[in-house]
Amino acid sequence: MPKAKQFNEGEVLQKARDVFWKQGYNGTSMDELVKATGLSRSSIYDTFGDKHGLYVKSLKYYSEAQTEKLLIELPSGLSSRKRINWFFQHHIDVSLTDPNRKGCFMLNSTTELANLDNSINQLAVDNMDQMEALFLSWIKEGQANGEISKRFKAKALSRHLFNCINGLKVIGQTKPDKSTLEDIVKVSLSVLD
Amino acid sequence: MPKAKQFNEGEVLQKARDVFWKQGYNGTSMDELVKATGLSRSSIYDTFGDKHGLYVKSLKYYSEAQTEKLLIELPSGLSSRKRINWFFQHHIDVSLTDPNRKGCFMLNSTTELANLDNSINQLAVDNMDQMEALFLSWIKEGQANGEISKRFKAKALSRHLFNCINGLKVIGQTKPDKSTLEDIVKVSLSVLD
DNA sequence: TTTTATTTGGAACAAATGTTCCAATACCAT
DNA sequence: ATGGTATTGGAACATTTGTTCCAAATAAAA
Numbered sequence: 001m002p003k004a005k006q007f008n009e010g011e012v013l014q015k016a017r018d019v020f021w022k023q024g025y026n027g028t029s030m031d032e033l034v035k036a037t038g039l040s041r042s043s044i045y046d047t048f049g050d051k052h053g054l055y056v057k058s059l060k061y062y063s064e065a066q067t068e069k070l071l072i073e074l075p076s077g078l079s080s081r082k083r084i085n086w087f088f089q090h091h092i093d094v095s096l097t098d099p100n101r102k103g104c105f106m107l108n109s110t111t112e113l114a115n116l117d118n119s120i121n122q123l124a125v126d127n128m129d130q131m132e133a134l135f136l137s138w139i140k141e142g143q144a145n146g147e148i149s150k151r152f153k154a155k156a157l158s159r160h161l162f163n164c165i166n167g168l169k170v171i172g173q174t175k176p177d178k179s180t181l182e183d184i185v186k187v188s189l190s191v192l193d
Numbered sequence: 194m195p196k197a198k199q200f201n202e203g204e205v206l207q208k209a210r211d212v213f214w215k216q217g218y219n220g221t222s223m224d225e226l227v228k229a230t231g232l233s234r235s236s237i238y239d240t241f242g243d244k245h246g247l248y249v250k251s252l253k254y255y256s257e258a259q260t261e262k263l264l265i266e267l268p269s270g271l272s273s274r275k276r277i278n279w280f281f282q283h284h285i286d287v288s289l290t291d292p293n294r295k296g297c298f299m300l301n302s303t304t305e306l307a308n309l310d311n312s313i314n315q316l317a318v319d320n321m322d323q324m325e326a327l328f329l330s331w332i333k334e335g336q337a338n339g340e341i342s343k344r345f346k347a348k349a350l351s352r353h354l355f356n357c358i359n360g361l362k363v364i365g366q367t368k369p370d371k372s373t374l375e376d377i378v379k380v381s382l383s384v385l386d
Numbered sequence: 387t388t389t390t391a392t393t394t395g396g397a398a399c400a401a402a403t404g405t406t407c408c409a410a411t412a413c414c415a416t
Numbered sequence: 417a418t419g420g421t422a423t424t425g426g427a428a429c430a431t432t433t434g435t436t437c438c439a440a441a442t443a444a445a446a
Binding site: 234235 | 432433434435436437438442443444
């Protein structure tokens with residue numbers, strides 16, 4: 001009986017995400033979101049509540065899409081140490097090839113809003129915990145099979161890796177220079193040896 | 194003959210900087226700036242041109258004030274290696290004690306605007322070059338007197354340090370946790386040994 | 387004191403903002 | 417087909433936005 005929605009929510013979130021990612025929350029108007037998504041105002045408000053609701057959903061969408069993309073693109077069969085290398089090199093490549101220099105949407109959201117918006121801050125904390133847990137599993141594996149030094153606790157190393165990725169994203173946004181980013185990764189990952 | 198300005202430009206920039214720092218460029222209205230600075234709209238426009246001009250001046254003011262503050266607070270007589278330790282510990286302390294979790298104004302400006310605003314991006318690049326140069330001088334000194342390992346080139350190490358500071362600022366803004374930040378610094382600085 | 391140049395407060399403005407609302411539309415089960 | 421329900425486009429709204437403008441106020445020189 002009811003008319004079905006004429007759009008795919010995922011596709012809409014993808015388009016909204018791209019605008020927010022590039023321009024930030026406060027730098028993006030509903031007008032731009034209407035144009036970017038192709039939806040009408042009523043459909044946006046009916047589906048997402050308001051601008052803030054759309055932003056939160058876009059950010060969650062981004063976070064989940066990032067995780068999925070990683071699992072797909074990460075070559076299988078790599079040792080834990082090589083997996084970490086690949087991960088960092090991958091992020092260098094992304095920084096060097098994004099013509100818009102958008103950086104990381106989660107990081108941008110954090111610096112723009114986390115201190116004033118609890119729901120955004122919670123997403124940032126969740127993301128941090130998730131990334132640390134991922135690194136932790138890789139490092140524990142590496143320390144178990146002797147590929148990674150046991151000089152530091154796995155937890156400390158995983159925090160260090162997450163820290164480096166954050167820095168890398170900021171610097172890649174400021175000045176995407178190959179040799180700079182590679183210097184950083186080389187030194188940063190040397191603590192694993 | 195002319196009437197003198199009734200305000201001190203530095204004090205005004207300080208107040209404007211604090212609002213921009215906390216809320217971002219697009220998150221701050223002229224109305225809030227009028228209230229925060231105590232100036233009237235005409236005085237602001239007459240002195241700084243427009244909102245963007247005031248922002249740029251506030252950011253430059255921040256950058257210079259940071260440099261001055263560092264030179265003042267940095268204990269004299271420290272060896273280069275200890276100076277680096279102090280620097281990182283100092284930034285941990287700042288992150289842990291800022292009730293507003295504002296992070297770094299320069300970094301916030303970068304992630305909000307650098308990809309869309311060339312003048313802001315230039316300030317970010319200048320700041321990066323300056324910080325790298327500072328670290329470079331410290332590291333060269335340390336490598337010369339044997340305090341710092343020569344395993345990596347001084348340039349690569351200085352880039353690494355700048356990278357770590359950026360990460361530290363983001364994580365300190367996300368979740369200011371002492372043991373997390375200290376883990377990171379301990380591992381990050383271990384490459385100097 | 388008078389003159390002069392500038393600053394200052396605040397009114398005013400047009401444009402942009404986020405949001406609401408409703409009539410028209412369009413789908414789906416009957 | 418038809419009826420009923422949800423979606424949709426777009427007009428409309430009240431605020432808020434950044435900026436301009438000018439008369440009044442003010443400080444310093446003459």
